[in-house]
Amino acid sequence: MNPLVEIKGLSKRYDGKKLALDNLNLTLPRGRIIGLLGPNGSGKTTLIKLMTGLLTPTSGSIMINGLPVGVFTKSRIAYLPERTYLQSSMRVDDMIDFFTEFYPDFRKERAYEMLKDLGIEPSAPLKTLSKGTKEKVQLILVMSRDADLYILDEPIAGVDPAARDYILRTIISNYNENATILISTHLITDIESVLDEVVFIRYGQLLLYNSVDNIREHFGKSIDAYFREVFAC
Amino acid sequence: MAWTLDSDRPIYLQLVEVIQMRIVSGTYQAGSRLPSVRELATEAGVNPNTMQKALSELERSGLVITQRTSGRTVTENASLIGNIRQSLAKEQMKLFFQKMKKLGYKQPDIAALIKQADEEGNI
Numbered sequence: 001m002n003p004l005v006e007i008k009g010l011s012k013r014y015d016g017k018k019l020a021l022d023n024l025n026l027t028l029p030r031g032r033i034i035g036l037l038g039p040n041g042s043g044k045t046t047l048i049k050l051m052t053g054l055l056t057p058t059s060g061s062i063m064i065n066g067l068p069v070g071v072f073t074k075s076r077i078a079y080l081p082e083r084t085y086l087q088s089s090m091r092v093d094d095m096i097d098f099f100t101e102f103y104p105d106f107r108k109e110r111a112y113e114m115l116k117d118l119g120i121e122p123s124a125p126l127k128t129l130s131k132g133t134k135e136k137v138q139l140i141l142v143m144s145r146d147a148d149l150y151i152l153d154e155p156i157a158g159v160d161p162a163a164r165d166y167i168l169r170t171i172i173s174n175y176n177e178n179a180t181i182l183i184s185t186h187l188i189t190d191i192e193s194v195l196d197e198v199v200f201i202r203y204g205q206l207l208l209y210n211s212v213d214n215i216r217e218h219f220g221k222s223i224d225a226y227f228r229e230v231f232a233c
Numbered sequence: 234m235a236w237t238l239d240s241d242r243p244i245y246l247q248l249v250e251v252i253q254m255r256i257v258s259g260t261y262q263a264g265s266r267l268p269s270v271r272e273l274a275t276e277a278g279v280n281p282n283t284m285q286k287a288l289s290e291l292e293r294s295g296l297v298i299t300q301r302t303s304g305r306t307v308t309e310n311a312s313l314i315g316n317i318r319q320s321l322a323k324e325q326m327k328l329f330f331q332k333m334k335k336l337g338y339k340q341p342d343i344a345a346l347i348k349q350a351d352e353e354g355n356i
Contacts, residue, residue: 031282032282033280033282165235165278168278169275169278172271172274172275172278172279172280172281173271173275175271175274175280175281189240192240193235193238193244193277193278193279193280193283194278194279194280195280196280196282196283212244212280212283213243213244213245213246213283213286216241216242216243216244217243220241220242221240221241222240222241224240225240225241
């Protein structure tokens, strides 16, 4: 079987000036939960936007499921962007109907179950929800799909610690061996025990790709502590 | 409630320790069925692959046995469980003696203290 994600020589230059990604090579297998870590401005979101087809590379290639990024790969990726894109005039259940129609792999019952667990009223209009609750709704929509690749850009930043635990448990229990979950975050301590592997990027280049336990074994410290050391200002 | 894990040691090793302790203390009885990888991973709040690795490690030591049809069970070998209990106890003793020596106690004083605590009903 092809690797799930195969990135070769990927570069992205904005406005002909700044090189946001610089000849990045990375291959991601199936069945993993992977942290995408790096300081602000290191190229995490640029990489994610290239994988989801929202940006086009300046050079290099990305293959997902053996196919170049395009309509088909988009249908197999569940993406949680940094910022909300939900229509605030819609109700939560309208949003769920919309997703059910749009994505053949959307599991409506899973979405309702999660709404119930998190105490979110399906008939509530999105504009009446707090920022954190909106983020939860958005994450529920993403995690209710049976995708091959889940890309979560800062999924837990705006939610309270109890909901954070629930979300991490949801990620663990939704895990399946054919799908990979890529999580970009700064809240490393909260998620490191959920991760198999971490990718560190700096200045748009790959700095390290290794398993959490290898790093702990080799350096005798947590990923969070190691990150602070590597990226010390 | 997720399991309490140290942040500076490999996670799978700590999972091995927790499960080992549960077997030795009888939370998981000899011969009984273990929860599934996913259940254990969710309970511990860890990645399922890491839990899988911990269980493989326990299989290597013979404490856990994979049944072809019914998941994993705890070994029925009581002497194996006994051996592991003893080695865990020795480790604890070693830690205890290290701490007592740091406090300046010598071997006979420690023995006397243990005896005294026993007489006072503190053990």
